[in-house]
Amino acid sequence: MxxxxxxxxxxxxxxxxxxxxxxxxxxxxxxxxxxxxxxxxxxxxxxxxxxxxxxxxxxxxxxxxxxxxxxxxxxxxxxxxxxxxxxxxxxxxxxxxxxxxxxxxxxxxxxxxxxxxxxxxxxxxxxxxKIMCDWEAGFSIPDFSLEKYTAIAGELVSNLTDSFKEKLYEDLGIAGYLREDSCSLTSDAFAPNLNGWKSGKVVLPYVQLYLKN
Incomplete structure (x- = not known):
């Protein structure tokens, strides 16, 4: 169990x-x-x-x-x-x-x-x-800078490899908290939306029609 x-x-x-x-x-x-x-x-x-x-x-x-x-x-x-x-x-x-x-x-x-x-x-x-005990704690790496981190590794922020991203998550101490499948904005759980919000089973076209009236 x-x-x-x-x-x-x-x-x-x-x-x-x-x-x-x-x-x-x-x-x-x-x-x-x-x-x-x-x-x-x-x-x-x-x-x-x-x-x-x-x-x-x-x-x-x-x-x-x-x-x-x-x-x-x-x-x-x-x-x-x-x-x-x-x-x-x-x-x-x-x-x-x-x-x-x-x-x-x-x-x-x-x-x-x-x-x-x-x-x-x-x-x-x-x-x-190791569980996170202090929910107000800051970065695992003090004064962390993604720009410096990627430059030292010879990587470009715009084109990060999967292996590099995995190492980044490990070094930041968040790898153990991430789900294997990340959420998707295009999934049924989050789409369609209105101004970035989806409420219950409301369908977007009906919401738009209601707001126009």
Missing amino acids: VDCPLGVPLKPLSIPATCRIPNHCTAIDCCIEVDFLHRSFHAYIDINTCDNMFTVGIEKLKIDPVSLINYEFGTTKNFNLKGFVRVGYNIEDLQSQRKYKVNVNLSVCIESVGPCLYDAVLFKDTIIP
Whole structure:
């Protein structure tokens, strides 16, 4: 189940569990059921990009929030409930892209040695966008100038290549928020219009006739 509006890619789970990504997009929340125990277990990892903190928890057991400012990114760490439920995670900070690359494993182990009862890869090199916390924030690049940006790259504003536009969106930090198919002024949703406005199901010729009378 996914509540995140930014389309984080997910793989099908092969274990009796359901996981969701909340609408802030930088957390994963799972419920895994162990049938023969008639018991389910709650596990989660939450990366709070606004407060630069993250936490990991299994049931009532959780680590104290960890600061992302001095965090050693790229290292694999493990958190477990007495060895029974285990969460393994690795977080990489892709600063220039304003994203994280995340790996998360979830396991339930009955025996102290040997394979686990359930073992699932929740995230495998999954790219998660850093959400925008301050809606009043300015450009990701201070004093940004499109003219200078294109001149340095040897591009003309009037003839930008698709690859250059993609890099521009990445550098401005807006790529993760863009839909794959952009809206079109000629689509039924926006046309026809009167002075740039379309209201409900009103058809343009009737609106013009009404205004003339």
